[in-house]
Amino acid sequence: MCFHCYRIDAKYTNIGRLMEAFGPKLLGPSYKDPISSFHLFHKFSVEHHEVYWPMVLNELSVKFQEEPKSILDTSDKSRKGGTWFQGAVLNIAECCLLPWPSLNRTDDSTAIVWRDEGLDDYPVNRLSLKELRSQVITVATALDTMFQKGDRIAIDMPMTCNAVIIYLAIVLGGFVVVSIADSFAPQEIGTRMSVSKAKAIFTQDFIIRGGKKVPLYSRVVQGTSSKAVVIPATGGFLEVALRDGDMTWKDFISCSAGRSSIYSPVYQSADALTNILFSSGTTGEPKAIPWSQLSPIRCAADTWAHLDVRPQDISCWPTNLGWVMGPIILYSCFLNGVTLALYHGSPLGRGFCKFVQDAGVNVLGTVPSLVKSWKAGNFTEGLDWSKIRVLGTTGEASDIDDNLWLSSRASYKPIIECCGGTELSSSYIQGSLLRPQAFGAFSGASMSTGFVILDEQGTPYPDDVPCAGEVGLFPLYFGATDRLLNSDHNKVYFDGMPIYNGRQLRRHGDIIQRTVGGYYIVQGRADDTMNLGGIKTSSVEIERICNRADEGLLETAAVSVKPAGGGPEQLAVLAVLKDRLAPYDANILKHKFQRAIQKNLNPLFKVSYVKVVPEFPRTASNKLLRRVLRDQLKQELSNRSKL
Numbered sequence: 001m002c003f004h005c006y007r008i009d010a011k012y013t014n015i016g017r018l019m020e021a022f023g024p025k026l027l028g029p030s031y032k033d034p035i036s037s038f039h040l041f042h043k044f045s046v047e048h049h050e051v052y053w054p055m056v057l058n059e060l061s062v063k064f065q066e067e068p069k070s071i072l073d074t075s076d077k078s079r080k081g082g083t084w085f086q087g088a089v090l091n092i093a094e095c096c097l098l099p100w101p102s103l104n105r106t107d108d109s110t111a112i113v114w115r116d117e118g119l120d121d122y123p124v125n126r127l128s129l130k131e132l133r134s135q136v137i138t139v140a141t142a143l144d145t146m147f148q149k150g151d152r153i154a155i156d157m158p159m160t161c162n163a164v165i166i167y168l169a170i171v172l173g174g175f176v177v178v179s180i181a182d183s184f185a186p187q188e189i190g191t192r193m194s195v196s197k198a199k200a201i202f203t204q205d206f207i208i209r210g211g212k213k214v215p216l217y218s219r220v221v222q223g224t225s226s227k228a229v230v231i232p233a234t235g236g237f238l239e240v241a242l243r244d245g246d247m248t249w250k251d252f253i254s255c256s257a258g259r260s261s262i263y264s265p266v267y268q269s270a271d272a273l274t275n276i277l278f279s280s281g282t283t284g285e286p287k288a289i290p291w292s293q294l295s296p297i298r299c300a301a302d303t304w305a306h307l308d309v310r311p312q313d314i315s316c317w318p319t320n321l322g323w324v325m326g327p328i329i330l331y332s333c334f335l336n337g338v339t340l341a342l343y344h345g346s347p348l349g350r351g352f353c354k355f356v357q358d359a360g361v362n363v364l365g366t367v368p369s370l371v372k373s374w375k376a377g378n379f380t381e382g383l384d385w386s387k388i389r390v391l392g393t394t395g396e397a398s399d400i401d402d403n404l405w406l407s408s409r410a411s412y413k414p415i416i417e418c419c420g421g422t423e424l425s426s427s428y429i430q431g432s433l434l435r436p437q438a439f440g441a442f443s444g445a446s447m448s449t450g451f452v453i454l455d456e457q458g459t460p461y462p463d464d465v466p467c468a469g470e471v472g473l474f475p476l477y478f479g480a481t482d483r484l485l486n487s488d489h490n491k492v493y494f495d496g497m498p499i500y501n502g503r504q505l506r507r508h509g510d511i512i513q514r515t516v517g518g519y520y521i522v523q524g525r526a527d528d529t530m531n532l533g534g535i536k537t538s539s540v541e542i543e544r545i546c547n548r549a550d551e552g553l554l555e556t557a558a559v560s561v562k563p564a565g566g567g568p569e570q571l572a573v574l575a576v577l578k579d580r581l582a583p584y585d586a587n588i589l590k591h592k593f594q595r596a597i598q599k600n601l602n603p604l605f606k607v608s609y610v611k612v613v614p615e616f617p618r619t620a621s622n623k624l625l626r627r628v629l630r631d632q633l634k635q636e637l638s639n640r641s642k643l
Contacts, residue, residue: 010034013308013433018055038434046450056301060335061100065089065267080475080494080504081482084294091265092293093171096334097133103311103337110339113359114161117208117345124359137263139169141256147175147199149266154178154193154201156220159320160344162231164330166202167321174266177275181322182207182216189223195288195486196276200227205240208233210346270294277324277422288485295425296331298479302426303332305447307390307416308433309363311337316356317365318347324422350379357383364388367395371402372554376578385410394418396623397540399547403439417442419522425479429520441519450474453512458498468513470526472497472505511538528626530560531569532605539626546573549596554578557616559630561637570608572633576615586610
């Protein structure tokens with residue numbers, strides 16, 4: 001296992017400062033210093049939400065119109081996750097837009113820094129807090145002329161400055177954002193519009209990505225009859241004709257003309273709906289997941305605690321408002337006094353890597369497939385990433401060699417692994433600058449979060465025992481959902497879960513391993529496990545080994561298929577090559593995979609089938625759709641057997 005060795009002054013990290021200030025009082029004589037006492041402080045945060053959360057709130061730009069009567073109320077037993085911040089009234093978008101002295105945030109502070117793809121040698125663009133607030137108010141004022149408070153309004157476009165302005169305006173005005181990823185096909189756009197009952201949709205005529213123009217408005221038109229407001233991807237003019245009833249961005253903005261520049265935000269209870277997001281929805285209807293005003297506080301607090309973001313930092317995490325990292329990075333920046341860095345284009349190439357340098361990014365978030373692309377193309381060559389202080393990664397299992405390469409680009413700064421869910425508003429498990437780090441592994445539960453690992457009978461393993469099994473989350477989880485809009489929340493997250501310490505555990509669906517050294521490795525979803533010859537293993541475990549079996553491989557996917565005539569599950573490995581045009585021999589690859597698995601995992605596992613494909617199907621949030629691969633393979637093998 002490869003370890004980070006970059007030295008951090010623990011007492012000056014965010015959590016370190018908190019521990020130095022409050023540790024002696026809260027932990028008594030057992031408090032020593034931020035590193036030796038971290039596990040005690042973490043345990044305290046899990047057991048004393050009413051103490052931990054006010055301390056962290058004090059670090060964020062959260063302004064209540066009415067203060068909460070209590071932090072956590074557990075008296076209503078029907079609410080398995082408790083009632084949080086009862087009586088609190090606020091507008092979370094307003095909190096993002098106000099000057100905040102303790103964060104050194106003034107009207108002149110840079111709120112957003114951005115660049116358009118193709119303009120890589122031009123200076124980066126900047127938007128001050130005052131300019132951002134003014135533009136958000138203009139959009140909110142225009143929305144008021146067309147919609148009723150509480151109406152649901154979709155955003156389906158890349159995460160540009162305009163998308164961020166629209167998002168904040170919808171929330172400021174007391175409307176609800178419906179998040180739709182810009183990669184979706186018309187049918188998927190339509191499903192999300194109808195499930196959420198969205199009244200309108202903001203979109204672009206095209207998406208500019210990697211030098212190509214990808215149609216977007218045409219997909220929206222095919223997917224929904226709801227009113228669309230269409231923004232030009234480049235320049236001031238649309239390159240598409242609009243259907244009757246749709247509006248140009250210019251005409252929409254003109255609706256605010258002549259109205260006051262002073263705006264009264266709509267203040268609502270802490271549990272008021274602000275954003276509808278969707279699970280991957282790989283089978284059937286996607287789950288419609290509601291975010292309240294608590295969700296932004298949770299994700300901003302976790303980013304503060306684990307990624308150690310600080311006022312005046314510049315943070316960049318290429319993503320989209322259609323999946324959970326979009327709102328997470330937006331709120332994590334604006335509630336922490338951090339500048340949000342946006343690249344309007346493809347993050348896969350050198351243009352993005354140069355933007356990271358030119359924008360002076362301090363905190364850079366990635367997904368593993370991005371890192372693979374940068375490394376394969378050597379896109380950071382000659383660039384200076386020395387301003388980066390912390391790196392983050394999420395979305396799928398990390399490759400250790402790729403992480404080592406990424407860390408080396410930034411003078412071996414630490415990489416914080418994050419793993420969570422849309423319904424949690426955050427990561428339940430992640431790294432920390434105050435715990436030892438290992439590439440490709442998590443160092444423990446997030447602050448205030450508790451979990452156990454369950455054996456196949458649903459019995460929790462002891463906390464200090466190396467093991468693997470399904471994770472069971474402690475249900476008192478600040479920021480987690482307490483409802484779904486189109487599914488039974490209790491059935492999805494609680495039914496069938498065991499009772500632990502008097503409370504029913506919350507289901508998340510991950511299989512995780514605790515190693516001998518006390519690190520954690522996510523082995524995939526519970527439905528990504530396979531039974532090979534009576535031995536349970538995970539796809540991720542096999543893929544880690546197969547990815548290293550041949551230098552020409554970009555990535556692999558392991559799935560099991562049941563033979564058409566019945567019998568035990570068979571292991572199939574699909575592969576994507578770095579050079580899509582390179583010649584290959586599937587039998588040689590099969591032999592290499594077999595040897596690697598027998599040597600590094602289990603000599604009894606047999607590779608039955610190998611196939612090279614141009615790319616893997618993925619969700620909008622970049623998660624590998626193994627279920628789709630499994631179904632395609634099943635169909636293919638069934639057709640073969642018929643022949």
